Amino acid sequence: MTVRLFDEDAYLSEFESKVESVKEVNGRYEVILSETAFFPTQGGQNHDEGTIDGIEVLDVTIKDDIITHVLKEKVSKGSIVKGKVDFNHRFRNMQMHSGEHIFSGLAHKLYNAENVGFHLSDNSATIDLNLKLSEKDLKKLEGLVNEAIIKNIDIVATIYKNGEEKDIEYRSKKELSGDIRLVEIKDIDICACCAPHVKSTGEIQLFKITSFENYKEGVRINYLCGLRAIENYDASLESLKSISKALSVKQGEEYKGVEKLLSDDRLLKDRNTFLLKKLVENEIEKADFSKENVFILLPDFLKDFLRYAMDLAKEKSTGRIGVFCEDESHMARFLIESDSEDLRELNNVLKEKYGAKGGGKPHSIQGTVETCMRLKELF
C-alpha cells in the first residue's frame, strides 16, 4: 500500500520517497513509490500534475491501494527521488472539490437530494443530483454555499477505524468497509471522501453554477469555484467588453445592442427580399412571352425566388414555363410547370437525356441539372 501523504497534509507539494518499482510500458515508465503526495485519478476527479526528479508525471492511477505514477523517463528502482506536485493545479482542484462538498451537503440537507455523480477535470466540473431541482432551488443553494464560504468553517478529515464511525450519519455513494475517512464541515455536511480539501471554507472563495440541465431522473450542474470561477469571470467580462465596444453600447447594456442589431438585421432582410422580388419582376418583364413555351434564366442570387418568378410568369403564359438559376459551377436549379400539359414524359427526358435530378407532380417538376442552356431546345 502506498502511503498517501495528501491524507495528512493537502498542502504538501514537495516530498522525497523511495522508488519501490519501475516498469516500462510502451516507452513510458510506471513508477511506484513508498509514499507520495500525488493524488491519483479517483472518485471522478483528475490526478495531480507535477514532476518526479524533474521528469513530468503524465498520469497517476490507483489500484488496490497502490498508487502508480506514469513518467516520460526512467528513474532507478531503490533510489530516493524528489516529487514536486504542481500546487497551483492541486489548489484549484481542492477549491473545486471542497465547494462540491458544501453544495452536495446542502442539497441533501434541504431537499434530501443525493449526489449521484461527480466529475472534475481541467476544463469541466459537474455534479449530478438524483432530484430535479428548479432554477430557483439551485439559485438558493448557490447563495447558501457562498454564505458557508463567508463563514470560513473548518473542513476536517478524520480517519475512523474498526467501525468507530457507526453512530455518525454521513453521505457516501457506496457501502464502505475498513478504515473510513470522513470529511466534516460543521452544520453543513459529513461525507466519506479520500481526496484533498482546503482547510476551511473561506479558501474556496466563490461558488458559481454556470449552467444546469435535466439529467436522468435529476439534474446536472456545471459549476466553478475559487480561482477557476474568477478566471471565468475575467474571460466573460473581456467578452462583454468586446461586444459593448463592437456595438458601441455602454457596458452592462450589451443586450440592448444585440437587440438593435437583430432588429436592424430583420429590417435589412425584409428590404433585401423586397429588392430581390423587384429584380425578379424585372426579369419576368424582360422575358420573351411571344411563344407558348417560355425559358427564363435568372441570376444565381435569385435562386430562392423560382416560385415567385413562376407565379408571375404564369400570369403571362399558359404553356410550358421553365425557370432556371445557374451557379458558377454551371449547376442549375429549375422549376418547370404547365397547367395544360402532363410533364411526366418531359421529366423522363430530362433525367435520361440531360442527367437531371429531381421530380414532382404531373404539372410541376423541379430539380437540378448541369448547364441549363442545353435545355432551351425544349422550350
Ligand SMILES: [Zn+2]
Ligand atoms: Zn472530498
